[in-house]
Amino acid sequence: MTENFNRPKLEKIGGWLSLFIFGRIIVEPTHTVYELFTGYNELEKSGAKESLRLIFEFLVATPLGLFILLETFFSIYVGIVLIRKYSFAPLITKIFLTLTVLTFPYAVIHNVGSFLGFVFNIIWILYFNSSLRVQIVYGCNSPSYGELISPHFYKLKTLKKSLSTTTETFMKKGRIRKIRKSIKEGKIDKLLEETNNSLRKLYIEDLISLGLKAKDPLLAVLDHPNPEVRKNASHILEKIGPRDYLP
Secondary structure (H helix, E strand, O other): OHHHHHHHHHOOOOHHHHHHHHHHHHHHHHHHHHHHHHOOHHHHOOOHHHHHHHHHHHHHHOHHHHHHHHHHHHHHHHHHHHHOOOOOHHHHHHHHHHHHHHOHHHHHHOOOOOHHHHHHHHHHHHHHHHOHHHHHHHOOOOOOHHHHHHHHHHHHHHHHHHHHHHHHHHHHHHHHHHHHHHHHHOOHHHHHOOOOHHHHHHHHHHHHHHHHHHHHHHHOOOOOOOHHHHHHHHHHHHHHOOOOOOO
């Protein structure tokens, strides 16, 4: 009964949740900007434009700068998805907090992290795993990590398959051009005695696909001194036509 009585209040963003969102959108970016403008002695000797240029170069041209920039943008994004009440917001938040915890050693080494912040991030992870307000605001059936990425994984898998098919088609066209050139120059035996087994098998498959267009050139190499060439030529001819021309 107590839970039902409190539910209307818990359906709104408030309490510790609102404090966390405030920290992500306001406190974190403000703290980052403050640290950037006060943390480097070089800026004290520079004008406003020069200071902005130095900060921009630091953010985009150094690993530490990129780390700070990405963490700040991710922090703001987390706050936004929480405010918009997207069902996947708690999961995104836990991913952000987990990454922050995992990168704590790097942050400490470069003096951009503190042990207190590390502890708070762990507490916030526990909060998002157990908070009744979080469950009510964002739905008890929030997607798991696997459910969240599965559509994107499917798209990536489809794209990979499409690229693989396109590449295979492109390579086959290249082999067909080489086969036709070899037929024209009377060098089809060079393809049938290819030392690369995989490539030789592909040439054989392509010659079979050419059908009767490859018949006469193959007949011409049935008396080739290389037994491998004769064997491959006979095999292809069996696939593309009758056996009455075989010796």
